[in-house]
Amino acid sequence: MSARPTADQIATMRRFSRFYTRQLGLLVEGFLKSEFSLTEGRVLYELAHRDGLTAADLARELGLDAGYLSRILKRFEARGFLGRATAAGDGRQAVLAMTDEGRAAFQPLDQASEAEVATLLAGLSEAERRQLVAAMSTVERLLGGRTEPRVPYLLRPLQTGDIGWIIRRQGMLYAEEFGWDETFEALVAEIAAAFVKNHDPRTERCWIAEREGEIVGSVFVVRQSDAVAKLRLLYVEPSARGLGIGRRLVDESIRFARARHYQTLTLWTNDILASARRIYEEAGFRLVQEERHHSFGKDLVGQNWDLELRNGNIRALNSEASQT
Amino acid sequence: MSARPTADQIATMRRFSRFYTRQLGLLVEGFLKSEFSLTEGRVLYELAHRDGLTAADLARELGLDAGYLSRILKRFEARGFLGRATAAGDGRQAVLAMTDEGRAAFQPLDQASEAEVATLLAGLSEAERRQLVAAMSTVERLLGGRTEPRVPYLLRPLQTGDIGWIIRRQGMLYAEEFGWDETFEALVAEIAAAFVKNHDPRTERCWIAEREGEIVGSVFVVRQSDAVAKLRLLYVEPSARGLGIGRRLVDESIRFARARHYQTLTLWTNDILASARRIYEEAGFRLVQEERHHSFGKDLVGQNWDLELRNGNIRALNSEASQT
DNA sequence: ATCATTTAGTTGACTTAGTCAACTAATCAC
DNA sequence: GTGATTAGTTGACTAAGTCAACTAAATGAT
Numbered sequence: 001m002s003a004r005p006t007a008d009q010i011a012t013m014r015r016f017s018r019f020y021t022r023q024l025g026l027l028v029e030g031f032l033k034s035e036f037s038l039t040e041g042r043v044l045y046e047l048a049h050r051d052g053l054t055a056a057d058l059a060r061e062l063g064l065d066a067g068y069l070s071r072i073l074k075r076f077e078a079r080g081f082l083g084r085a086t087a088a089g090d091g092r093q094a095v096l097a098m099t100d101e102g103r104a105a106f107q108p109l110d111q112a113s114e115a116e117v118a119t120l121l122a123g124l125s126e127a128e129r130r131q132l133v134a135a136m137s138t139v140e141r142l143l144g145g146r147t148e149p150r151v152p153y154l155l156r157p158l159q160t161g162d163i164g165w166i167i168r169r170q171g172m173l174y175a176e177e178f179g180w181d182e183t184f185e186a187l188v189a190e191i192a193a194a195f196v197k198n199h200d201p202r203t204e205r206c207w208i209a210e211r212e213g214e215i216v217g218s219v220f221v222v223r224q225s226d227a228v229a230k231l232r233l234l235y236v237e238p239s240a241r242g243l244g245i246g247r248r249l250v251d252e253s254i255r256f257a258r259a260r261h262y263q264t265l266t267l268w269t270n271d272i273l274a275s276a277r278r279i280y281e282e283a284g285f286r287l288v289q290e291e292r293h294h295s296f297g298k299d300l301v302g303q304n305w306d307l308e309l310r311n312g313n314i315r316a317l318n319s320e321a322s323q324t
Numbered sequence: 325m326s327a328r329p330t331a332d333q334i335a336t337m338r339r340f341s342r343f344y345t346r347q348l349g350l351l352v353e354g355f356l357k358s359e360f361s362l363t364e365g366r367v368l369y370e371l372a373h374r375d376g377l378t379a380a381d382l383a384r385e386l387g388l389d390a391g392y393l394s395r396i397l398k399r400f401e402a403r404g405f406l407g408r409a410t411a412a413g414d415g416r417q418a419v420l421a422m423t424d425e426g427r428a429a430f431q432p433l434d435q436a437s438e439a440e441v442a443t444l445l446a447g448l449s450e451a452e453r454r455q456l457v458a459a460m461s462t463v464e465r466l467l468g469g470r471t472e473p474r475v476p477y478l479l480r481p482l483q484t485g486d487i488g489w490i491i492r493r494q495g496m497l498y499a500e501e502f503g504w505d506e507t508f509e510a511l512v513a514e515i516a517a518a519f520v521k522n523h524d525p526r527t528e529r530c531w532i533a534e535r536e537g538e539i540v541g542s543v544f545v546v547r548q549s550d551a552v553a554k555l556r557l558l559y560v561e562p563s564a565r566g567l568g569i570g571r572r573l574v575d576e577s578i579r580f581a582r583a584r585h586y587q588t589l590t591l592w593t594n595d596i597l598a599s600a601r602r603i604y605e606e607a608g609f610r611l612v613q614e615e616r617h618h619s620f621g622k623d624l625v626g627q628n629w630d631l632e633l634r635n636g637n638i639r640a641l642n643s644e645a646s647q648t
Numbered sequence: 649a650t651c652a653t654t655t656a657g658t659t660g661a662c663t664t665a666g667t668c669a670a671c672t673a674a675t676c677a678c
Numbered sequence: 679g680t681g682a683t684t685a686g687t688t689g690a691c692t693a694a695g696t697c698a699a700c701t702a703a704a705t706g707a708t
Binding site for chain 2: 684685686687689
């Protein structure tokens with residue numbers, strides 16, 4: 001495991017983030033100044049670049065309140081930018097389609113944004129541009145900006161036979177990757193069996209990630225108390241890693257926990273599981289406790305992470321205080 | 325002059341900006357989720373890291389409405405985070421000082437943000453971290469994120485003797501840097517003289533940048549019509565370049581134009597003046613016209629840039645439409 | 649087939665972030 | 679002393695977004 005990041009590295013990234021916030025402010029201002037709010041622009045962008053979207057898709061992926069999004073879409077529809085068709089298999093859903101008018105309205109904005117970036121880049125020499133683009137690609141690659149998977153996967157509930165597979169695969173994988181012994185597999189079996197036997201579907205759930213007919217990942221959310229849910233046994237098959245499946249499993253877990261009015265989603269992991277840890281961090285989990293332990297035949301560093309669920313965005317708690 | 329940026333370079337930067345927006349969202353969420361809104365956090369950050377700030381300083385530098393900031397500061401003061409002292413030389417101003425309680429409240433946030441970045445970086449190897457930090461520094465250097473000047477400068481109004489100096493220096497500098505002939509100096513003289521003789525201080529202004537007793541830059545804002553102001557003769561001495569002076573002169577010009585209820589700030593430059601052009605772009609100016617011309621003994625490409633002043637932020641025009 | 653639960657989307661009511669403009673007090677130039 | 683400007687405050691307002699209750703459709707258990 002690498003040395004801890006230096007203070008200088010940390011300071012550089014924080015300074016870069018402040019710098020790029022200002023840079024984004026300039027780019028966003030140029031792009032959207034004419035007619036649409038920032039959020040409207042983000043919605044239009046997704047509608048322009050993807051087919052077959054529903055409102056639920058957009059709400060989830062852009063982190064928007066469904067009611068708020070509904071009004072945005074209604075305004076676009078009123079202006080003739082958007083059409084809807086009831087989904088073939090689900091009368092509740094509307095499939096959204098940008099109209100030619102919508103594309104016509106969006107195109108100047110898209111082109112303005114492109115021109116903005118072009119003029120910014122034009123101020124650099126060709127060598128500087130190549131350097132800049134390479135540096136941006138490096139940042140993106142290292143911080144995890146990955147493309148969507150080419151072979152699709154789906155998430156589904158637990159089915160008969162799944163548990164045995166999950167117990168077996170997690171046992172084998174952690175043995176292979178980390179040398180953990182059979183006591184880990186036993187723990188997985190215990191957790192999974194307890195879930196199957198006793199789980200309350202109102203407050204607990206399991207998701208299975210399936211791809212080309214095979215299980216490629218899973219996660220459990222179990223009830224720890226009325227206020228606290230626990231995320232357990234997140235795993236993704238090596239063959240399916242890097243496709244956003246782990247992130248998606250965690251996102252669904254958070255979504256479920258919020259919908260069930262939990263206040264905290266907690267989890268226990270080990271620091272050696274670096275990919276999982278990064279997913280948790282990016283989802284907003286906070287490291288609340290660390291302790292060394294000897295388990296599964298190894299010396300490990302266990303970590304407890306929590307995600308506070310009450311405020312789905314960056315709204316401060318003192319806004320609630322000011323209501324009193 | 326370099327070739328135009330490629331479509332691939334433009335696309336890469338746009339994708340990077342979307343990617344880093346999400347990255348910032350994660351970092352910001354972690355930093356400020358507990359107690360303060362994003363704007364409050366930005367204010368606290370400045371108060372924590374700088375001394376001698378006034379509300380006017382903060383409003384200008386963070387782009388905040390003075391009334392809104394006033395209320396934020398009042399809340400901080402009510403919570404004991406902030407003290408105020410009347411400025412020695414100006415009874416209107418209050419010098420703000422973060423209290424020990426304020427620092428105590430801020431420190432966990434600052435540390436949380438630092439920890440956030442540290443855990444993100446910890447997920448990378450040491451080699452990857454060095455690569456990331458180097459890439460970020462490259463992006464910052466190329467896009468113009470420069471540090472504040474070590475030797476301070478001030479902006480002041482025109483004084484007797486300034487005009488002659490400005491005419492002389494601009495004439496010499498543009499001759500040296502671009503080979504422009506004496507007709508340019510004559511143009512500068514004409515503009516400056518007209519300003520001195522006829523300017524209306526309610527709607528027109530000149531700023532002189534002075535550093536260590538010497539003029540190091542200047543800019544004029546003149547009235548073109550009731551609705552349109554024109555920014556003219558921006559220049560910065562080579563010895564003082566890279567310190568943000570040019571940007572500051574442009575920012576003050578914009579601020580003045582807004583305060584005087586102009587709707588547009590326009591300007592004419594030549595594309596060969598790359599640094600100036602970048603400042604205009606970053607300030608939000610839009611290239612509206614280009615034409616070749618032969619002036620100052622050279623073949624040049626003149627450019628007209630406009631900045632719409634009506635909406636100081638990214639608020640859509642249709643929000644005004646929806647008021648009707 | 650029925651019923652209870654969940655999901656998709658909508659709408660009413662509301663909170664919060666931020667804007668606009670009018671105000672007071674202090675400063676500055678004349 | 680006077681008029682104009684600036685620093686900061688406050689009232690009134692708009693706009694972005696949240697929360698929850700609602701209807702309609704789907705799903706799973708019986």
